[in-house]
Amino acid sequence: MLKYAILPALCLALCAAPVHAQSDEAAVPPAATAATDDAPAAPEQILVVGQKPGPGMWKVSKDGHALWIFGTYSPLPVKMDWRSHEVEAVLKRSQEYLAPPSTKLELSYFQTALALPSLIGINKNPDDATLRDVLPADVYARWLPLKQKYLPKNKERDRPIFVANELFGAAMKQAGLTSSIDVRKQVEKMVEQNKLKVTRSVVELKVDNPRQLIKDFKKSPLDDLACFSTTLKRLESDIDAMRVRANAWAKGDIDVIRKLDFDEQESCSNVIRNSAVLREHPAFQGAEERHRALWLANAEAALARNASTFAVLSMKDLLDPKGLMAALAAKGYTVEQPE
Numbered sequence: 001m002l003k004y005a006i007l008p009a010l011c012l013a014l015c016a017a018p019v020h021a022q023s024d025e026a027a028v029p030p031a032a033t034a035a036t037d038d039a040p041a042a043p044e045q046i047l048v049v050g051q052k053p054g055p056g057m058w059k060v061s062k063d064g065h066a067l068w069i070f071g072t073y074s075p076l077p078v079k080m081d082w083r084s085h086e087v088e089a090v091l092k093r094s095q096e097y098l099a100p101p102s103t104k105l106e107l108s109y110f111q112t113a114l115a116l117p118s119l120i121g122i123n124k125n126p127d128d129a130t131l132r133d134v135l136p137a138d139v140y141a142r143w144l145p146l147k148q149k150y151l152p153k154n155k156e157r158d159r160p161i162f163v164a165n166e167l168f169g170a171a172m173k174q175a176g177l178t179s180s181i182d183v184r185k186q187v188e189k190m191v192e193q194n195k196l197k198v199t200r201s202v203v204e205l206k207v208d209n210p211r212q213l214i215k216d217f218k219k220s221p222l223d224d225l226a227c228f229s230t231t232l233k234r235l236e237s238d239i240d241a242m243r244v245r246a247n248a249w250a251k252g253d254i255d256v257i258r259k260l261d262f263d264e265q266e267s268c269s270n271v272i273r274n275s276a277v278l279r280e281h282p283a284f285q286g287a288e289e290r291h292r293a294l295w296l297a298n299a300e301a302a303l304a305r306n307a308s309t310f311a312v313l314s315m316k317d318l319l320d321p322k323g324l325m326a327a328l329a330a331k332g333y334t335v336e337q338p339e
Helices: 008-014 085-093 109-119 137-150 160-174 183-193 210-219 225-237 239-251 267-273 287-305 315-319 324-330
Strands: 002-005 050-052 058-062 065-072 080-082 096-098 102-107 197-199 202-206 308-314 334-336
Touching: 058 287, 058 324, 065 183, 065 287, 065 315, 085 183, 085 308, 096 287, 137 160, 137 225, 160 225, 160 267, 183 308, 202 287, 225 239, 225 267, 287 308, 287 324, 308 315, 315 324, 324 334
Parallel strands: 050 080, 065 308, 096 197, 096 308, 102 202
Antiparallel strands: 002 102, 058 065, 058 334
């Protein structure tokens, strides 16, 4: 049996959607006049460039053993070159690397061959409806100027959730931000260079009839109005704030990072995760809980056997009051956040 990444339309729901001690000499200085006491400070318009370390690491410890965790975030400055000497130092003295939780479908060659043709048109609205047909008039009116600015060639027959994703990507490109700076890939290159043991927390989903699942998804309604509206709101008013948050990660400003709104960022992935097609399918039921339990079990095992273990998680997993760090603290481990 082969293990395949989750099908493109469902990947948004199950893949985890997203930096520690170098100088800021490469940062471009603000071009605007300094703010006075009588005027508010101008938003941060210029993105940092050059080599940046990201935030400090979280430390989980017990009985003299430590698990060091680096938090990733997206979008980030497009011209940023990430490198952390602190991460490199921890990797060199660690014995094991814990990868972020992930999901894979277990499919045979035959099942994959049968399912692939069904993916054609999976992004389209049922019954060939347009955005004008499926969106409230006021939301559609808000979409039109953003379409003209970022996606003038969009044909408007895709589902709102897919349009929102494409629109957000185009807007981020114009804003000097990107989700393609994959810090995790750079980390894993260092893991390979240091020959660490790698432990992956992979939840395997067995779908006996993937073609039927895709067909059901294509004809089922999605409650993606909130996702589409939230994306419009972010692009109408939050571009400057996104720049500030991206720069905060790049420069390791943990106080700003703690204020990030992860619930808003996940509004679109939740649409597919909470769709009736997935909620009612046995393979997907409880998948999030299985992710959590598997990673926690692997983390505890690594803490017990290693003097030092290194891991990568999303910032949401680290900062969520109900997230993985909170779960380890509840089990009696000492959790120290970066300053």
